[in-house]
Amino acid sequence: MIDMSGYSRAAKVYWVALVSAGGLIVAWALSQCLSFTPAQGLQFLALASFVVLSSSLPIRIPNTSASITAGDAFIFLGAILLGVPAALVLGATDALISSLRTSRRATSWLAAPATMSLTVLVSATAFYFLLDSYAGIARQPVGMSRVTFEQLLVPLVVMALLQYFFNGMLIATLHALKGHSSIWKFWRDGYLWTCFTFFAAAIVTALLYLAMQNFGLIYVLLSVPVIGATFATYKIYFERMNEKSRETAELSRLHLATIEALATAIDAKDQTTHCHVRRVQLYAARLGEILNLTHSEIEALRAGAMLHDIGKLAVPDHILNKPGKLTTAEFERMKVHTVVGAQILERIDYPYPIVPIVRSHHERWDGLGYPDGLRGEEIPWTARIFAVVDCFDSVREDRPYRRGLTCEEAGLMLLRGAGTHFDPKVVELFLKHLPQFEAEIAELGLDQHGFTSREAEPRALVEASGANAPAAAAAIASAAPPFNPKHFAVPAYLEQIKSAHREVYALYEIASTFGASLQIEDRSQILVNKVGHIVPFDTCVVYLFDELKNYATVAHVSGLNAELLRGHCVAPGEGVIGFVIANRRPAAGFDPMLDFSGFALPEAQSYRSMIALPLVKDERLLGVLAVYSLRPDHYTDDHLHLLDTVARLASDAFSNALHHAEAESNALTDPLTNLPNARALQLRFAEEEARARRNGTSFQVVMLDLDEFKLVNDTYGHSTGDQMLREVARVLNAQLREYDFLARYAGDEFVAVVQDLPRAQADDLCGRIERAIGQLSLRVPPDKRARVGISVGAARFGVDGETLNQLLIAADQAMYSAKADHKRRPRRNPPASLSIVETPTDELATAAIN
Numbered sequence: 001m002i003d004m005s006g007y008s009r010a011a012k013v014y015w016v017a018l019v020s021a022g023g024l025i026v027a028w029a030l031s032q033c034l035s036f037t038p039a040q041g042l043q044f045l046a047l048a049s050f051v052v053l054s055s056s057l058p059i060r061i062p063n064t065s066a067s068i069t070a071g072d073a074f075i076f077l078g079a080i081l082l083g084v085p086a087a088l089v090l091g092a093t094d095a096l097i098s099s100l101r102t103s104r105r106a107t108s109w110l111a112a113p114a115t116m117s118l119t120v121l122v123s124a125t126a127f128y129f130l131l132d133s134y135a136g137i138a139r140q141p142v143g144m145s146r147v148t149f150e151q152l153l154v155p156l157v158v159m160a161l162l163q164y165f166f167n168g169m170l171i172a173t174l175h176a177l178k179g180h181s182s183i184w185k186f187w188r189d190g191y192l193w194t195c196f197t198f199f200a201a202a203i204v205t206a207l208l209y210l211a212m213q214n215f216g217l218i219y220v221l222l223s224v225p226v227i228g229a230t231f232a233t234y235k236i237y238f239e240r241m242n243e244k245s246r247e248t249a250e251l252s253r254l255h256l257a258t259i260e261a262l263a264t265a266i267d268a269k270d271q272t273t274h275c276h277v278r279r280v281q282l283y284a285a286r287l288g289e290i291l292n293l294t295h296s297e298i299e300a301l302r303a304g305a306m307l308h309d310i311g312k313l314a315v316p317d318h319i320l321n322k323p324g325k326l327t328t329a330e331f332e333r334m335k336v337h338t339v340v341g342a343q344i345l346e347r348i349d350y351p352y353p354i355v356p357i358v359r360s361h362h363e364r365w366d367g368l369g370y371p372d373g374l375r376g377e378e379i380p381w382t383a384r385i386f387a388v389v390d391c392f393d394s395v396r397e398d399r400p401y402r403r404g405l406t407c408e409e410a411g412l413m414l415l416r417g418a419g420t421h422f423d424p425k426v427v428e429l430f431l432k433h434l435p436q437f438e439a440e441i442a443e444l445g446l447d448q449h450g451f452t453s454r455e456a457e458p459r460a461l462v463e464a465s466g467a468n469a470p471a472a473a474a475a476i477a478s479a480a481p482p483f484n485p486k487h488f489a490v491p492a493y494l495e496q497i498k499s500a501h502r503e504v505y506a507l508y509e510i511a512s513t514f515g516a517s518l519q520i521e522d523r524s525q526i527l528v529n530k531v532g533h534i535v536p537f538d539t540c541v542v543y544l545f546d547e548l549k550n551y552a553t554v555a556h557v558s559g560l561n562a563e564l565l566r567g568h569c570v571a572p573g574e575g576v577i578g579f580v581i582a583n584r585r586p587a588a589g590f591d592p593m594l595d596f597s598g599f600a601l602p603e604a605q606s607y608r609s610m611i612a613l614p615l616v617k618d619e620r621l622l623g624v625l626a627v628y629s630l631r632p633d634h635y636t637d638d639h640l641h642l643l644d645t646v647a648r649l650a651s652d653a654f655s656n657a658l659h660h661a662e663a664e665s666n667a668l669t670d671p672l673t674n675l676p677n678a679r680a681l682q683l684r685f686a687e688e689e690a691r692a693r694r695n696g697t698s699f700q701v702v703m704l705d706l707d708e709f710k711l712v713n714d715t716y717g718h719s720t721g722d723q724m725l726r727e728v729a730r731v732l733n734a735q736l737r738e739y740d741f742l743a744r745y746a747g748d749e750f751v752a753v754v755q756d757l758p759r760a761q762a763d764d765l766c767g768r769i770e771r772a773i774g775q776l777s778l779r780v781p782p783d784k785r786a787r788v789g790i791s792v793g794a795a796r797f798g799v800d801g802e803t804l805n806q807l808l809i810a811a812d813q814a815m816y817s818a819k820a821d822h823k824r825r826p827r828r829n830p831p832a833s834l835s836i837v838e839t840p841t842d843e844l845a846t847a848a849i850n
Helices: 009-033 038-055 071-082 084-102 106-135 149-179 183-190 192-215 217-269 274-290 295-307 310-314 328-348 355-360 381-394 407-417 424-443 459-463 470-477 492-514 520-531 575-583 592-596 637-667 678-695 709-716 718-735 759-774 804-824
Strands: 539-546 551-559 609-617 620-629 699-707 741-746 749-755 776-780 784-786 789-796 847-849
Touching: 009 084, 009 106, 009 149, 038 071, 038 084, 071 084, 071 106, 071 149, 071 192, 084 106, 106 149, 149 183, 149 192, 274 295, 274 381, 274 424, 295 355, 295 381, 310 328, 328 355, 355 381, 381 407, 381 424, 407 424, 520 539, 520 551, 520 620, 520 637, 539 575, 551 620, 575 592, 575 609, 575 620, 592 609, 592 620, 609 637, 620 637, 678 699, 678 741, 678 749, 678 804, 699 759, 699 804, 709 718, 709 784, 718 741, 718 749, 718 759, 718 776, 759 776, 759 789, 789 804
Parallel strands: none
Antiparallel strands: 539 551, 539 620, 609 620, 699 749, 699 789, 741 749, 776 784, 776 847
16 A cells, blocks of 8 residues: 555645556557667667666755756667657656665655656657757657757757756646645755756767767767766765755754744743644745745744744733733733834844734734734735734634634634724635635644633624624635544643743732732632632632631632531641641641541542641631642642642731721720620611511610719729629620620610510510619629619610611610609619628629629
């Protein structure tokens, strides 16, 4: 089976046609050679020997896989002496032996003699035609008849010219079809300069023929060493040229490979995929060929795919990888990459005109692009091409804020931008040839679109819902090839670079996002969400430590078993988390199932590895961050170091949030009694009012004012008065339900908000409060006790008023009515006013309920 890998469909068809035609011609020529006379047979064998000898020593043409031999002179001589069939067989023999020496592929072994037979047929036939019309010699073959040098020269030169042209064009066509390149370019670069060898062969043939006429075959054979010496000189020269060409090509390859490696590494900073660069190279180069750009411009497009964003070295990572829309200031900073990139490449003196691409690939057809605001034809051709193909492929890759567009959607986006963002002619040509581009991309295994965060797309066009173009859409949709399972191998170092920049950006984003909220719950959720960007996990948990209760509670959890862990509490020394709490140091390599001993987990969800780090700020334990994985040995030292950095950021954030919560609590708390203050009362009233209006219920506002409190202050001092207020607050709280609200309103006044109570129960509450305070006795050293009374008044929301002020006034009036009633009637208990009781102790002031 002949190996035709690397041949396109067109190249395969061409090869089959070429070999078939050549085979038929060679078969015909062999049949004709069978009719040679013995003398002609000896001449044919002599010429064939020289052809075999010369073709065994081919000279490879520099920068190509083709070669030349000294056999052309003997082929031409065979055409003169023995006719076209002999020349055909000699030419096919020369090409076959030469290809066996220079190639290892059967396709070349068959194509080379077929090409030569077609070439010799054309050139030898033309030779005899001109010999007849120019010199009047109609005999074929000429043989050893008397033909002058002048008669022979022109037909012989034409034969050499046709041999040179047809042989070169047939081979160039095959290679161009294989490499999807220009036939003219391949012929020009590989064969144009070899014409002198064919003309030299023609002149040598003429001289050999005339020598044979005048001196005989013996003298000609004596001249063969001279021909061999000349050939050896050419061979040495060409070999040296080939060596120099190889060295130059290798240096060029190393140069370009170095640039490509560095450029790809730069692209990895903003998560550009390697396949994206290769696809853009192909799109741009093919489009440049269609537009008949020069070889230098096409190579510039290939290099531009790698180097157009080299200026992003001057753009901060957090701007490059920002998932949302850039701010005006950030976009201005992003725009400098075009100018910086052009300045970098200007200093390199790059061999292709790549600077215009780098500087102008963000210019717009309508003049609204950057950096120079070029418009229409002012934009270089290469930059116009690159803008279209780079944008088309960029929008097809996934973004943090959207999925990648389909081939059809991306094509419609180009159509919407034609005439504003893009050159309409370039867009039209690109979409017209897109199916063949996509087929070639699929054949190369580059059709896997990945994830990128590059800002190469006009986002307004992507998000626009402009008019559809049905006909164009159908053509574009047909370009999408079927899924190709081949994956383009991405170098590991690129993934490492991408990973490093993802980690840097994730840490930056964690730090910046923490500032968006001062709530502990919000910061816990942000922390868990962002940890997954840099460290893989199956479950991630944030515990917050309560110093008063001496245990940690799950603040936020994500991943497997999240519902089981929600609200879970851990005491110091309990499991791995308890170890971290007790010792305040990281834990890695522990058995994670110690933290799940109280849970019945399925076997498939048994955790195998974990990392847990304490969240500590200024020696205060705030909580614990833990990640769990089902895979054994999943976490490395790098993961531990990254999480340690995250833990430090989180510790700062949680510390700030706790300080904020404490400050907020202090702003709503009476520092003496630790009860809510008047401001907190207003907030609670707003909540109760909203609930009552929403549910159609009611509530009571209860005003409580101490009786004879001024006498306590005047007699025993404010320290004793403060202690009395704290004890009163404690007793009042004990009389209220857990969900009722009590605040110190001002001085010796307290206000309670009591959810809906029937009238009788409200009166009972007031009575209980009066009795409890009446029984309160505060011991005052050395041997005295202080007591106060209390007057209580209540107002009902919706009956006595609907605002806090209205209800406070109504409750205050009821309270003063009760105070007046207290003064009119005697009490069964000791009077609520100051009462001094003799005691034998001189302890510090303490409180007791008698």
